[in-house]
Amino acid sequence: MPLDINTILAETRGKNFELFEEYVNPVFVKVLRIIGFNRSWIRGEGAYLWDENGTRYLDFLANWGVFTIGRRHPAIRAALQQMLDSDFPGWVGFDAPPLAAVLARELINRVPGNLDTVYFSNSGAEAVEAAIKFARATTGRPRTIHLSKAFHGLTMGALSLNGEASFRRGFEPLLPENSLVVPGDLEALEARLALGDVASFVFEPIQGKGVNILDDKYLLAAQDLCRKYNTLMICDEIQSGMGRSGRFLACQWIEGLQPDIICLAKALSGGYVPLGATITRREVYDRVYDSMDRAIVHASTYGMGNMAMAAGLATLSVLDDENLITRANELGARFRKGIEAMVPRFEFLKGVRQRGLMIGIEFGKPDSMSLKAAWAMVNKIDENLFAQAIVIPLLDDHHILTQVAGHGVPIVKILPPLNIDDADVEWFLKALEDVMVKLHKFPGPAWEVLMKIGNHALTAKKREGRTG
Ligand SMILES: Cc1ncc(COP(=O)(O)O)c(C=O)c1O
Structure with missing residues (x-):
């Protein structure tokens, strides 16, 4: 019988992490599980991915810039x-x-x-x-x-x-x-x-x-x-x-x-x-x-x-x-304006680095006493942890894929496809605002989730003898 890729995809749906863990890279699966990126993607088109429940996600990770014209063009x-x-x-x-x-x-x-x-x-x-x-x-x-x-x-x-x-x-x-x-x-x-x-x-x-x-x-x-x-x-x-x-x-x-x-x-x-x-x-x-x-x-x-x-x-x-290079400038300016407008409202939000649709959102130490304590606590656990306080709820609550811009830098990078529409920009800006509002409540549920992840990662590191 000729090979049927669709059958393989159907048979492995929802089992991909177990299989990948066994035959490819178990450590990466561990990371995906900790930060909640262990979703089974079944469809991709333009700027969007769909998971096995049919939920649509906005992919601003774009495989670190591969999907500049979106998927399945x-x-x-x-x-x-x-x-x-x-x-x-x-x-x-x-x-x-x-x-x-x-x-x-x-x-x-x-x-x-x-x-x-x-x-x-x-x-x-x-x-x-x-x-x-x-x-x-x-x-x-x-x-x-x-x-x-x-x-x-x-x-x-x-x-x-x-x-x-x-x-x-x-x-x-x-x-x-x-x-x-x-x-x-x-x-x-x-x-x-x-x-x-x-x-x-x-x-x-x-x-x-x-x-x-x-x-x-x-x-x-x-x-x-x-x-x-x-x-x-x-x-x-x-x-x-x-x-x-x-x-x-x-x-x-x-x-x-x-x-x-x-x-x-x-x-x-x-x-x-x-x-x-x-x-x-x-x-x-x-x-x-x-x-x-x-x-x-x-x-x-x-x-x-x-x-x-x-x-x-x-x-x-x-x-x-599709005149996408001009579009990158227009959309980039819109993201910048939207993010900059939030800076005065949120202590953790420090600014934006942007050219076209290569965008880094900067976070940093807040001014108020209680938020300062939260910042110190999280950074003590892991200097990479705070950025996940943005990335994880963007994915969990708002269905947007993003990632931290590098080791130990509290910067979240977005690389949206150049052919997204205005509604996608709004989707992201509203999501970021919501994540910020929740993070500025300490103690609060957003911090509990983060501490749980931090402690989990810490325990895993200790088990593997890699602390410090
Ligand atoms: C600036 C830059 N140079 C080189 C590379 C390596 O490209 P590849 O992963 O295709 O080997 C990357 C990948 O992220 C990159 O961002």
């Missing part, structure tokens, strides 16, 4: 269907796939500066790995400079550029030739560049961890320094790119910024097929692929797959046809 499905129905062969191996060239041309038309060549891969981390290698080959130097709080993926090279100790722990030693600098510290950057061994300086114009929008002047000065010391600038737009920030790339907010290499992934896939892109100059490519026997010296078996190329092309046309 008809244009992406049509392009993929056409590809499936076509006889056109992919992955011949020794071949020059035309869709790759067309997608490369489309990307080049949209990026700043004189970038004219694209390398395709299958994920963000792979796009970054290519960038690191290309910069080494071009400059003949070993070192990469990265920023604190940076996140560029979790393969060995990309992990070496991670600004967060918790990701690195257990996997060290990583690439020894890398140096961390703090955003804004130009002196440290120049001191490091002046040593003359730096191939590249890699940055996210808006850091995903914490939604930290890097200062324009800092990046322009860093560019001058990189040019002075012949170091390539790698701009990681894997989360901030593809229209999310209200420009095609977040670096395009900064006039005159022209990175040497740009990395894209996530939303470029249209939400169906993994896809990464490393966009650079012919001059860089010529140093990597510098002779016929090195014509495929950096490559991947699954690179440039027809499905991925079709999905990428369809995604770019959706961004244009």
Whole structure:
């Protein structure tokens, strides 16, 4: 009998966590259960997910920025269907796939500066790995400079550029030739560049961890320094790119910024097929692929797959046809206005970091005595706990998926699809207001739930001998 995926999905409905626990990742299932993300999703469309009870959720997590045009977009499905129905062969191996060239041309038309060549891969981390290698080959130097709080993926090279100790722990030693600098510290950057061994300086114009929008002047000065010391600038737009920030790339907010290499992934896939892109100059490519026997010296078996190329092309046309980049700016301004209007009313709410629909909502220490005590108590248990006081009720009470923006930062990030409607914005703002009202009552039920989760996590940590 031919395999029937629908039967498998029907048979596993509601049992997915047990199965996943047994065969894939039991620790992750534990986390999902503690924070109440153990729901069985059965349908996704646009900005929405439906669980097994038929309840509709607003997905502002969007798989950390993959679903920029929402789920199941008809244009992406049509392009993929056409590809499936076509006889056109992919992955011949020794071949020059035309869709790759067309997608490369489309990307080049949209990026700043004189970038004219694209390398395709299958994920963000792979796009970054290519960038690191290309910069080494071009400059003949070993070192990469990265920023604190940076996140560029979790393969060995990309992990070496991670600004967060918790990701690195257990996997060290990583690439020894890398140096961390703090955003804004130009002196440290120049001191490091002046040593003359730096191939590249890699940055996210808006850091995903914490939604930290890097200062324009800092990046322009860093560019001058990189040019002075012949170091390539790698701009990681894997989360901030593809229209999310209200420009095609977040670096395009900064006039005159022209990175040497740009990395894209996530939303470029249209939400169906993994896809990464490393966009650079012919001059860089010529140093990597510098002779016929090195014509495929950096490559991947699954690179440039027809499905991925079709999905990428369809995604770019959706961004244009639906005018989504302009929409990102309009909607982003509405979120900002709504959140900022709440700041004076709620002591825990401190502000908003926003460009387009890349939004971080900042929380912090309150002023009044009783709320201060609640803040201290929760942070003593776990510095990551307070953000869950927002994330959990948004999911439980209001059916909105969000997540904390990084380890130990009381910032909740939202990455809504760019094609949400006005009612979705209202849904979120009303929900946030309700969560805030309830959290400002201490003692109260919102805090009891949080303490229960905190204690549960603490007990689990103790059992595993991981306290402190
Ligand atoms: C800025 C940035 N760079 C790189 C990556 C890695 O991408 P992937 O998970 O596809 O390897 C991510 C993923 O979250 C990211 O946000």
